Amino acid sequence: DIVMTQSPDFLSVSLGERATINCKSSQSVLYSSNNKSYVSWYQQKAGQPPKLLINWASSRESGVPDRFSGSGSGTDFTLTITSLQTADVAVYSCQQFYRTPFTFGPGTTVDIK
Amino acid sequence: QVQLQESGPGLVKPSETLSLSCTVAGASFSAYYWSWIRQPAGKGLEWIGRIYISGSTDYNPSLKSRVTMSVDTSKNQFSLKLKSVTAADTAVYYCAREKGAFGGWYHDYWGQGRLVTVSS
Numbered sequence: 001d002i003v004m005t006q007s008p009d010f011l012s013v014s015l016g017e018r019a020t021i022n023c024k025s026s027q028s029v030l031y032s033s034n035n036k037s038y039v040s041w042y043q044q045k046a047g048q049p050p051k052l053l054i055n056w057a058s059s060r061e062s063g064v065p066d067r068f069s070g071s072g073s074g075t076d077f078t079l080t081i082t083s084l085q086t087a088d089v090a091v092y093s094c095q096q097f098y099r100t101p102f103t104f105g106p107g108t109t110v111d112i113k
Numbered sequence: 114q115v116q117l118q119e120s121g122p123g124l125v126k127p128s129e130t131l132s133l134s135c136t137v138a139g140a141s142f143s144a145y146y147w148s149w150i151r152q153p154a155g156k157g158l159e160w161i162g163r164i165y166i167s168g169s170t171d172y173n174p175s176l177k178s179r180v181t182m183s184v185d186t187s188k189n190q191f192s193l194k195l196k197s198v199t200a201a202d203t204a205v206y207y208c209a210r211e212k213g214a215f216g217g218w219y220h221d222y223w224g225q226g227r228l229v230t231v232s233s
Contacts, residue, residue: 001174031216038217049207049223050158056215093158097219101173104158 002026002096004105012113019081021108023072023094030074031098038098041070041079044107045090053092054079086112115140117208117224125202125231131195135208135224138189142166146211146218147184147191151204152226159204163211163218164191198231205229 003026013019023039030037037057042050052061054070057077067082081088089112094105121133135147149161162172164182172180176195184191195202205226211218 034215036215036217038219040219049226050220051223052219052221055219061221095158095220097217100160100171101162101175102160104160106157 001101002029002099002103004094004096004103006094006105006108008108009106011108011110013081013084013110014113015086016083017113019084019088019110021079021092021110023077023079023105025075025077025096025098028074029096029098037073037077038096039070039072039077040095040097041068041077042093042095042104043088043090044093050093081110084110084112115210115222117210117222119206119208119224119227121227121229123228123230125198125229126233127199127231128197131198131202131206131229131231132192133206133208133227133229134190134192136188136190137210140210140222142184142186142189144213146171146213148209148211148220149182149193150207150209150220150223151202152207153201153204158207161193161195161206200231203229203231 007022039057041054044050058070091107093107116138125131146163148163164170181194207226208224209220210222212221
């Protein structure tokens with residue numbers, strides 16, 4: 001199985017400041033024929049299901065605020081929230097959909113400092 | 114608007130079979146995979162497996178010996194059965210749609226989740 005790891009586990013950020021979450025896969029999830037990395041980022045608020053934010057490592061889903069951005073390729077990925085808002089308090093998880101079984105990172109909890 | 118809703122018992126006895134259904138509204142069953150994913154309290158997400166409209170399945174090897182999925186297009190439902198459950202199977206169970214693009218399948222819509230507790 002492809003193992004997804006994340007850092008940090010917890011992140012406290014002041015309102016309006018930048019939050020950066022890292023994700024690493026145990027093997028490359030880059031599909032060379034189309035140069036796309038098969039990684040998604042999810043936001044999960046307390047008591048709610050995950051919400052898809054980013055696909056293909058850097059493609060923001062429709063309706064997702066542009067303060068959320070994803071980057072990276074191959075095995076190393078980053079989710080950035082450029083100006084943290086109260087509504088962004090949540091757990092953020094990465095996932096690889098390159099190969100089954102699809103696997104998720106353990107999650108990073110983001111809250112307000 | 115696509116909506117998924119899990120249903121089924123919230124309490125299952127150890128060694129028995131967990132059975133859940135997911136009802137889909139606002140989407141055709143065709144051209145998508147339909148997945149089950151679970152999340153123990155305070156832990157990460159675990160993909161259980163998926164089923165296509167044809168009945169073709171793909172299970173997580175860690176659960177494969179205990180999992181059965183089925184689909185009933187007449188009811189717009191797909192189902193999960195997990196046999197011989199233990200306390201370790203206590204989790205929130207989500208159903209989700211997998212959408213295909215560029216040769217990959219990603220989860221774009223999720224149900225609200227159903228907490229299933231395994232206890233006598």
